Amino acid sequence: MQLQQGQLAKIIGLSLGNAFVAIGLPYELGQSGRATKREFGDFQCNGAMAGGKTLGKNPREIATQIAAMIAGQAGIEKIEVAGPGFLNIFLEPTLLNNRANEILDDDRAGAEIVPVPRKIIVDYAGPNVAKSMHVGHLRATIIGDSLKRIFRFRGDEVLGDAHFGDWGFQMGLLIASLAQEQPDLPYFDENHTDAYPEISPVTLADLERIYPQAAAKVKVDENYRDKARKATAELQAGRAGYRALWAHFVTVSREALKREFAALGVEFDLWLGESDVDHLIADMVEDLAKKGILVDDQGAKVVFVHDKMVPAKDGGERPNVPPLLVISSEGSAMYGTTDLATILDRKNRFQAELVLYCVDQRQSEHFETVFRASDKAGYLRRDQLEHIGFGTMNGKDGKPFKTREGGVLKLHDLITMVRTKAADKLQEAGVAKDLPAEERAQIGDMVGIAALKFADLQNFRGTSYVFDLDKFLSFEGKTGPYLLYACVRIKAILRKAAEQGVIAGEIMIAEEAERELLLTLDGFELALSGAYEKRSPHILADHAYNLAGAFSAFYANCPILAASDGAVRASRLALASATLKQLEIALDLLGIQAPERM
RNA sequence: GGCUCCGUAGCUCAGCUGGAUAGAGCAUCCGCCUUCUAAGCGGACGGUCACAGGUUCGAAUCCUGUCGGAGUCGCCA
Numbered sequence: 001m002q003l004q005q006g007q008l009a010k011i012i013g014l015s016l017g018n019a020f021v022a023i024g025l026p027y028e029l030g031q032s033g034r035a036t037k038r039e040f041g042d043f044q045c046n047g048a049m050a051g052g053k054t055l056g057k058n059p060r061e062i063a064t065q066i067a068a069m070i071a072g073q074a075g076i077e078k079i080e081v082a083g084p085g086f087l088n089i090f091l092e093p094t095l096l097n098n099r100a101n102e103i104l105d106d107d108r109a110g111a112e113i114v115p116v117p118r119k120i121i122v123d124y125a126g127p128n129v130a131k132s133m134h135v136g137h138l139r140a141t142i143i144g145d146s147l148k149r150i151f152r153f154r155g156d157e158v159l160g161d162a163h164f165g166d167w168g169f170q171m172g173l174l175i176a177s178l179a180q181e182q183p184d185l186p187y188f189d190e191n192h193t194d195a196y197p198e199i200s201p202v203t204l205a206d207l208e209r210i211y212p213q214a215a216a217k218v219k220v221d222e223n224y225r226d227k228a229r230k231a232t233a234e235l236q237a238g239r240a241g242y243r244a245l246w247a248h249f250v251t252v253s254r255e256a257l258k259r260e261f262a263a264l265g266v267e268f269d270l271w272l273g274e275s276d277v278d279h280l281i282a283d284m285v286e287d288l289a290k291k292g293i294l295v296d297d298q299g300a301k302v303v304f305v306h307d308k309m310v311p312a313k314d315g316g317e318r319p320n321v322p323p324l325l326v327i328s329s330e331g332s333a334m335y336g337t338t339d340l341a342t343i344l345d346r347k348n349r350f351q352a353e354l355v356l357y358c359v360d361q362r363q364s365e366h367f368e369t370v371f372r373a374s375d376k377a378g379y380l381r382r383d384q385l386e387h388i389g390f391g392t393m394n395g396k397d398g399k400p401f402k403t404r405e406g407g408v409l410k411l412h413d414l415i416t417m418v419r420t421k422a423a424d425k426l427q428e429a430g431v432a433k434d435l436p437a438e439e440r441a442q443i444g445d446m447v448g449i450a451a452l453k454f455a456d457l458q459n460f461r462g463t464s465y466v467f468d469l470d471k472f473l474s475f476e477g478k479t480g481p482y483l484l485y486a487c488v489r490i491k492a493i494l495r496k497a498a499e500q501g502v503i504a505g506e507i508m509i510a511e512e513a514e515r516e517l518l519l520t521l522d523g524f525e526l527a528l529s530g531a532y533e534k535r536s537p538h539i540l541a542d543h544a545y546n547l548a549g550a551f552s553a554f555y556a557n558c559p560i561l562a563a564s565d566g567a568v569r570a571s572r573l574a575l576a577s578a579t580l581k582q583l584e585i586a587l588d589l590l591g592i593q594a595p596e597r598m
Numbered sequence: 599g600g601c602u603c604c605g606u607a608g609c610u611c612a613g614c615u616g617g618a619u620a621g622a623g624c625a626u627c628c629g630c631c632u633u634c635u636a637a638g639c640g641g642a643c644g645g646u647c648a649c650a651g652g653u654u655c656g657a658a659u660c661c662u663g664u665c666g667g668a669g670u671c672g673c674c675a
Contacts, residue, residue: 036618046617049655059655083618084655128675169674215674229673274675300673310600313671320601328673335675362669364602369672391603392669399668431635447637458623459611462603464668466610471624475637478611478623485637493634542612545622556630556639576634598637 008099008522012043012089019069025051041088048085059085093509100507100518104574109582110524113155120158121346122148124358128165129253130207133260133411135401139390142453142591143461144358145266146537149589154532159269166250167274172232175242177214187241200248204256229330263415265591277341281333284341293376299329305372324373339370343379354384361389388535391464401467418448421473443595450480450592457590458541478545486548487594490580493560497573504577505570513554520550524582544586551579
């Protein structure tokens with residue numbers, strides 16, 4: 001009989017599914033997963049219990065029937081009924097060997113692609129003018145970057161957009177603030193007709209100083225707030241001096257931010273800002289009005305998107321979802337206006353079928369409003385827009401993380417810290433002491449960045465977690481460096497094998513550690529599709545960790561180059577090589593790169 | 599007050615479309631470097647899955663309630 005190709009769980013599911021159908025039960029009951037214990041076989045299926053309920057029969061009886069049909073099929077060594085009706089499946093070595101060699105020969109290391117690719121935009125990181133990144137931006141950046149990679153690897157056509165915060169009230173705030181601080185600058189002179197200076201009047205450091213002060217002042221000083229609002233409206237209306245000044249803010253900020261992203265190994269396909277859709281807003285507002293969904297309310301123009309009224313704090317009633325504020329009473333476009341115009345742009349210019357917004361969980365209500373408005377206006381449907389929220393990083397006190405001095409920890413400083421720590425560790429271990437200083441520094445960077453990214457990505461994105469500097473600086477246990485270490489050990493073996501002329505051959509699973517490693521390798525597709533479906537890289541991160549762990553156990557128990565039998569040597573070398581391939585793919589999908597040695 | 603999320607080992611977190619004895623890492627303790635990198639491997643210790651009911655052959659997982667924590671509730675993004 002011919003052995004099936006592909007994932008083991010799928011092969012078994014097919015046999016079992018057909019057996020369930022044969023006795024009048026749904027195919028899905030044949031789904032099986034890795035057995036929870038070794039003595040329960042390689043895979044286990046719990047479908048007989050559920051089937052027993054629907055048929056009103058004893059589950060054990062059903063399990064026994066299924067087992068009788070499966071027993072003796074190609075690839076199945078043994079199938080047992082246990083407990084109330086569990087099916088324990090033991091696989092034949094030939095099936096395992098088959099799968100191992102298949103993964104070895106596959107460029108995608110056993111991962112599949114989606115049947116119908118979609119055009120997807122991942123909106124992530126969301127850097128802003130005048131703000132350098134702090135630890136809070138770490139999540140938005142690396143989760144979004146990983147999701148982009150995962151979607152692209154699965155076959156979708158994906159564009160990552162930074163969605164630069166370069167428009168709106170904060171811009172007016174910066175202008176108004178600078179006007180007060182340096183009123184003599186030509187940008188503020190309405191009669192100025194010459195070209196404006198090419199050199200920016202401010203540095204990023206200036207902007208970072210000005211912005212928080214202004215933001216604080218605007219909350220208590222109404223007069224000041226009105227000035228900022230006026231400046232915002234004038235900027236958007238196209239006042240030349242303001243536009244020129246704003247262009248400096250944007251350039252200064254963007255260049256600095258790009259350097260920081262580069263340090264994290266993050267790049268964007270699109271670096272579009274909120275300002276890039278400004279020209280679409282007038283027509284969009286007209287369109288909303290024409291469709292009859294733009295309503296005057298309290299001096300502003302809004303789109304209502306609620307479906308019912310709920311009790312309000314003050315005892316009255318309010319919509320269950322707040323309306324989209326399109327034009328403020330000052331006549332300015334708002335945050336949501338820009339977001340809606342961006343949706344329109346993404347639909348028309350990029351034919352986006354799905355947009356993922358990788359943004360802090362706290363903005364969920366805002367996105368709900370915008371998405372509903374988009375649906376109502378007939379732009380992108382509600383189901384084509386997803387807010388991929390994530391939790392905040394808190395300090396040990398449960399509040400948003402602060403440094404000992406009470407300030408926010410800049411991302412740049414955090415990166416420097418982990419890099420330094422990695423370099424020290426390298427020095428300590430003395431591994432790379434014969435390497436050029438430049439390569440040593442590079443290894444330190446890779447290890448540091450891996451630690452940083454993995455520490456975050458191993459958590460489910462949705463929940464907040466405690467930011468623990470010691471944990472970020474620790475390179476032992478379930479950490480990024482542990483995964484790199486597994487890669488590096490395999491690479492060292494491959495180098496040595498090449499020197500000794502040992503050639504990888506056909507994989508033959510014999511030892512327990514080899515079997516475990518193969519079964520883990522086989523789980524790649526499941527982890528990948530899980531991460532894809534749930535839009536959470538932690539599932540893939542967990543797989544990578546399990547794979548590194550399975551390899552480490554194999555490494556400790558099964559000598560590769562020292563194996564006395566030539567065929568065993570060739571088989572183990574091939575298994576190690578297949579592991580490296582899959583591990584490097586998985587790490588790449590997490591945005592992590594492995595060095596040659598460490 | 600409305601809505602959303604969370605409460606699992608001393609700590610940080612997985613598991614949540616119901617399945618066998620609830621898993622990792624850290625911390626603590628015990629083994630393992632004359633053999634491919636010990637940033638490693640193996641083992642021990644550690645849990646009334648916040649609490650109380652309910653559904654079920656079976657609940658950390660589903661439902662209801664209570665307690666505790668976080669976030670959010672239109673003119674900043």
